[in-house]
Amino acid sequence: MATPGVEELLARAEQEEALSLRQITVHKELDLEYDLGNLLAMDPNPPEASEFRRHGGDYLRALARGNTQLLINQLWQVPSERVEETVVVRLPEANLRLPREKPPPRARPPTRWEQFAKLKGIRKRKKSNIAWDEAQGEWRRRWGYKRANDPTKKWLIEVPATADPNEDQFAKLLQAKKERVAKNELQRLRNIARSQGREPPAPVPPPGAPRSRAQLGKELQVTRRSTASVGRFQALLPREKEPRGVGKKRRFQPLLGDMAAEKQRQLELLGALNRKEPRLDVTRAANKQLREDEQEAARSKKRRGAGRAGTGKKGKGPGGARAGKKGKGPGGIRAGKKGKGRTGKRNKQEH
Amino acid sequence: MLSSSTSTAAILDASRLPLPLSRPFLFRPGASSACLAERRMRPLTEEETRALFERLSKYIGENIKLLVDRPDGTYCFRLHNERVYYVSEKILKLATSIAREKLVSLGTCFGKFTKSQKFRLHITALDYLAPYAKYKIWVKPGAEQSFLYGNHVLKSGLGRITENTNQYQGVVVYSMSDIPLGFGVAAKSTQECRKLDPMAIVVFHQADIGEYVRHEETLT
Numbered sequence: 001m002a003t004p005g006v007e008e009l010l011a012r013a014e015q016e017e018a019l020s021l022r023q024i025t026v027h028k029e030l031d032l033e034y035d036l037g038n039l040l041a042m043d044p045n046p047p048e049a050s051e052f053r054r055h056g057g058d059y060l061r062a063l064a065r066g067n068t069q070l071l072i073n074q075l076w077q078v079p080s081e082r083v084e085e086t087v088v089v090r091l092p093e094a095n096l097r098l099p100r101e102k103p104p105p106r107a108r109p110p111t112r113w114e115q116f117a118k119l120k121g122i123r124k125r126k127k128s129n130i131a132w133d134e135a136q137g138e139w140r141r142r143w144g145y146k147r148a149n150d151p152t153k154k155w156l157i158e159v160p161a162t163a164d165p166n167e168d169q170f171a172k173l174l175q176a177k178k179e180r181v182a183k184n185e186l187q188r189l190r191n192i193a194r195s196q197g198r199e200p201p202a203p204v205p206p207p208g209a210p211r212s213r214a215q216l217g218k219e220l221q222v223t224r225r226s227t228a229s230v231g232r233f234q235a236l237l238p239r240e241k242e243p244r245g246v247g248k249k250r251r252f253q254p255l256l257g258d259m260a261a262e263k264q265r266q267l268e269l270l271g272a273l274n275r276k277e278p279r280l281d282v283t284r285a286a287n288k289q290l291r292e293d294e295q296e297a298a299r300s301k302k303r304r305g306a307g308r309a310g311t312g313k314k315g316k317g318p319g320g321a322r323a324g325k326k327g328k329g330p331g332g333i334r335a336g337k338k339g340k341g342r343t344g345k346r347n348k349q350e351h
Numbered sequence: 352m353l354s355s356s357t358s359t360a361a362i363l364d365a366s367r368l369p370l371p372l373s374r375p376f377l378f379r380p381g382a383s384s385a386c387l388a389e390r391r392m393r394p395l396t397e398e399e400t401r402a403l404f405e406r407l408s409k410y411i412g413e414n415i416k417l418l419v420d421r422p423d424g425t426y427c428f429r430l431h432n433e434r435v436y437y438v439s440e441k442i443l444k445l446a447t448s449i450a451r452e453k454l455v456s457l458g459t460c461f462g463k464f465t466k467s468q469k470f471r472l473h474i475t476a477l478d479y480l481a482p483y484a485k486y487k488i489w490v491k492p493g494a495e496q497s498f499l500y501g502n503h504v505l506k507s508g509l510g511r512i513t514e515n516t517n518q519y520q521g522v523v524v525y526s527m528s529d530i531p532l533g534f535g536v537a538a539k540s541t542q543e544c545r546k547l548d549p550m551a552i553v554v555f556h557q558a559d560i561g562e563y564v565r566h567e568e569t570l571t
Contacts, residue, residue: 252393255447259425259440266400266419266428273404274413 024073026066034074037094041071111191152177217243377456377571391451392431402470403428403435403461407480409521410472410534414483434463434571435470437479456571474533474558475570477523481531484523486513488537488554495526498533499561504554506547516541522554533559 033042043063051059080089110118117123133140133148140148157169190200205211211219221243225231236242253262395403407415418426418437425440431454438446438458446457459479462472472480490498494508510527518540524532535554544553562570 250396252396255392255394255429256440256444257394259427262394262427263419263425265397266404267416269397269400270404270413270416270419273401273408 024069026070028066028070032067032070034071035095036074036078037091038096038098039071039091040096041067041074043067109195112187112194377454392429392446392454395428395430395435398468399430399435399464399470400428402464402468406462406470406472409536410480410485410523411483412485414485417483418479428461429457430464431457432571434473435461437461437476460571472534472558473570474560474562477531477534477558477560480534481523481525484534486516486520486522486537487525488512488516488522488535489525489527489529490532492527495532498524498556499559501556501559501561501565503538503552503556504535505549506544506551506553507549509544509553512537512541512544512553514541518543524554524559531560533557533561 028043028045030044033044034040035042047063048059055062075089078089078092080087082088127142129142130139131142131148132138135149140146142148152173154170157173159165159167159169163169193200205215224234224243227234404415407418426437427440427443429436429438429443431451436456436458437460442458446454459475460473461476461479462470464470488504489510489512490504491508491510494504497508498504504524513522516522516537518537520537520540521534522537523534526532533556535557538552538555539547547553
């Protein structure tokens with residue numbers, strides 16, 4: 001076979017080049033607007049409705065591909081460099097200002113002092129940061145370390161005429177300073193609490209101060225749980241109620257859980273509801289039995305008492321229904337014994 | 352079987368949504384409800400299911416089984432805004448994509464739990480009570496309006512009554528043309544109804560379809 005001629009080869013090369021060029025060139029009526037900083041291209045050409053009707057999604061895909069191609073062509077115009085085998089482009093500044101993702105941060109609510117100052121019309125006056133120190137004879141900072149005219153660094157303090165001569169005036173100064181710092185810290189925390197919409201925490205009452213019923217209840221709850229086992233083995237006092245609001249968290253079934261199991265549970269419940277014979281609740285039955293026993297005992301006791309009252313003449317003590325009980329008679333053996341014993345005791349106490 | 356014209360109107364309004372469903376969910380697009388829905392939608396707990404079934408069984412007896420176990424799909428009870436909704440699994444899944452506070456209703460509202468955890472049936476449950484009702488009462492045409500205004504049914508308005516209805520039995524109230532109008536509780540047994548003063552109450556009113564107009568803003 002004859003080798004292809006030079007012209008043929010050239011023609012083929014030209015064709016290939018044209019093909020590759022066709023892939024990267026896109027024709028547009030109006031040029032696109034670029035914002036390379038945001039990697040953004042805007043196509044001002046109106047989309048062709050007829051094309052879209054004919055090809056649908058394919059037309060849109062082709063449009064998107066063409067515009068992306070144009071954007072990438074534009075990127076190649078920017079001077080590029082090679083960093084570690086990778087072609088890298090430094091993007092220019094963005095022209096389009098995008099809105100921020102999150103809302104702007106809210107302004108800090110004014111502190112208590114700022115509110116007060118605004119109310120009173122107090123304005124801040126700017127003082128210079130440095131002040132003249134008479135004693136040292138030099139300019140020093142107004143506040144902080146090595147400040148000018150430091151009152152805590154006085155080597156001599158005059159004792160006021162009204163003060164106790166044995167009082168340490170230096171310690172008094174230091175104490176006052178400490179208290180001011182503590183107060184300021186408290187107010188700072190209060191301002192933070194207020195800015196977060198919470199009430200500043202109530203001060204802890206001093207020990208021995210009168211407390212309300214609710215406070216006492218809360219304290220009792222805390223004390224209950226303040227054991228090594230977090231109150232797990234802390235028995236309730238007789239007739240003490242279970243504290244409220246410290247129970248277990250309720251757990252619910254998932255919203256879209258096992259539907260078949262849910263149906264099964266409901267059918268079982270329906271079966272239990274429709275069963276004719278009542279279910280035996282052991283605790284309730286036991287309680288009922290106990291109650292009946294008690295009532296029975298009370299009734300028999302009353303009957304005995306009434307019987308005695310009828311034959312009250314036999315009673316020893318001063319008259320009345322109670323006296324009947326005390327006396328010995330044809331009642332139960334136990335009752336008779338008890339009655340006797342009790343009368344004896346009471347008589348002793350009375351004497 | 353749909354009970355009443357008013358309840359179908361409510362459904363039609365909902366069906367404007369582009370969903371091919373018989374009972375779709377309703378939601379409030381732009382509204383912000385402040386504190387109604389604090390807790391998320393969830394299945395009923397054991398006690399709540401018991402309360403619901405006990406209340407339902409007063410009207411439809413063991414027919415509740417037909418609501419729970421349906422051949423035409425999975426249906427379930429869900430609690431949302433303290434209200435119990437009877438809803439198909441399909442709609443439930445669709446409703447999960449709607450924010451809790453925006454979701455007004457889904458499926459059929461059966462009623463609500465009061466703050467003391469008692470269950471109250473709403474008139475919207477009538478669609479499911481009427482077909483399965485065990486004890487019914489038919490009201491004469493003259494007494495229909497009085498019942499639909501929220502009054503008890505008197506002996507003078509009583510058309511027919513199911514035999515062997517016990518006292519305090521839950522009954523569904525029908526018009527003489529067999530349209531369900533509401534439900535209530537029998538004040539007297541069938542036997543006692545026979546020899547009763549015309550002005551004596553026969554059925555205590557609980558809910559009627561007039562509530563679709565009267566309580567439009569609270570029904571969901």
